[in-house]
Amino acid sequence: MKRVVVTGAGGGIGAALARRFAADGAKVVVSDINPDAAGKTAAEINGIAVAADAASEEDVRNLVERAHAELGGIDLFCSNAGVLSAGDENTPDQQWERDFGVNVMSHVYVTRALLPKWLDSGEPKRLLITVSAAGLLTLLGSATYSVTKHAALAYAEWLRATYAHRGLIVQALCPQGVRTDMLTGGNARGSGSAALLSEGALEPSEVAELVAASVRENQFLILPHPEVAEYYRLRAADPDRWLGGMNKMQRGFEARK
Numbered sequence: 001m002k003r004v005v006v007t008g009a010g011g012g013i014g015a016a017l018a019r020r021f022a023a024d025g026a027k028v029v030v031s032d033i034n035p036d037a038a039g040k041t042a043a044e045i046n047g048i049a050v051a052a053d054a055a056s057e058e059d060v061r062n063l064v065e066r067a068h069a070e071l072g073g074i075d076l077f078c079s080n081a082g083v084l085s086a087g088d089e090n091t092p093d094q095q096w097e098r099d100f101g102v103n104v105m106s107h108v109y110v111t112r113a114l115l116p117k118w119l120d121s122g123e124p125k126r127l128l129i130t131v132s133a134a135g136l137l138t139l140l141g142s143a144t145y146s147v148t149k150h151a152a153l154a155y156a157e158w159l160r161a162t163y164a165h166r167g168l169i170v171q172a173l174c175p176q177g178v179r180t181d182m183l184t185g186g187n188a189r190g191s192g193s194a195a196l197l198s199e200g201a202l203e204p205s206e207v208a209e210l211v212a213a214s215v216r217e218n219q220f221l222i223l224p225h226p227e228v229a230e231y232y233r234l235r236a237a238d239p240d241r242w243l244g245g246m247n248k249m250q251r252g253f254e255a256r257k
């Protein structure tokens with residue numbers, strides 16, 4: 001992978017992905033809504049920093065054009081930026097819209113800008129979408145995260161089913177806990193699941209290592225926590241039992257409050 005773009009690369013998993021691909025010799029466009037954070041990661045790896053809000057179609061279009069011009073093409077786009085807010089059905093509409101924008105529409109905007117350049121180009125092109133295990137299962141304590149990550153996974157599946165024969169390889173990265181600001185910050189604590197997820201949390205560099213190996217393969221799901229595959233099977237095979245187990249966990253959180 002020689003020409004790579006990573007969004008949300010000012011910190012956490014995105015920064016680890018940018019570092020990992022740069023270590024393999026890639027030229028990386030490091031994008032983040034926070035220009036200072038993007039600049040810091042880019043400086044470490046001799047990359048190119050581009051400030052962009054992943055939830056803004058205009059910013060994403062500019063990012064893709066700029067990356068294309070600077071790199072002479074894009075082989076791998078890591079649509080990684082995401083946000084987590086704790087809450088339930090009463091989360092204000094504005095927050096639902098913001099979370100939907102960053103966690104779902106960002107991927108739509110990326111593909112609107114990229115696919116005209118990528119499809120039928122004669123070379124395989126890779127889109128890595130950072131979803132979450134919450135997209136396969138659920139995240140107690142955050143309705144917006146659970147719903148938007150399911151939508152992100154659905155979009156990734158739809159893309160793969162629709163364009164696989166036209167040279168597009170879509171992969172969905174679905175980790176459980178990863179030790180980043182997202183997991184340690186107030187929103188994850190508010191979601192009630194943070195303590196549980198922290199127990200088996202991985203370092204961002206471990207996730208990036210697995211991604212680097214997985215982009216050489218074509219499997220759709222990248223699961224840094226292999227047990228997620230089993231939970232996903234259980235959910236599909238016996239949804240009532242699986243939901244009963246999740247509710248038991250919720251009652252456990254409530255009892256500890």
Ligand SMILES: NC(=O)c1ccc[n+]([C@@H]2O[C@H](COP(=O)([O-])OP(=O)(O)OC[C@H]3O[C@@H](n4cnc5c(N)ncnc54)[C@H](O)[C@@H]3O)[C@@H](O)[C@H]2O)c1
Pocket residue numbers: 007008009010011012013014031032033034037052053054055080081082083084102130131132133174175176177178179180181182183
């Ligand atoms: N940390 C975890 O436990 C975990 C688990 C599963 C999935 N994920 C997913 O991994 C991805 C990265 O999360 P992380 O843990 O590294 O988070 P993080 O909060 O540590 O870092 C996210 C980065 O994205 C940037 N960002 C936020 N909103 C943005 C926007 N609108 N446009 C561009 N950049 C934006 C932030 O400035 C930050 O640098 C997210 O999609 C997240 O949902 C994280």
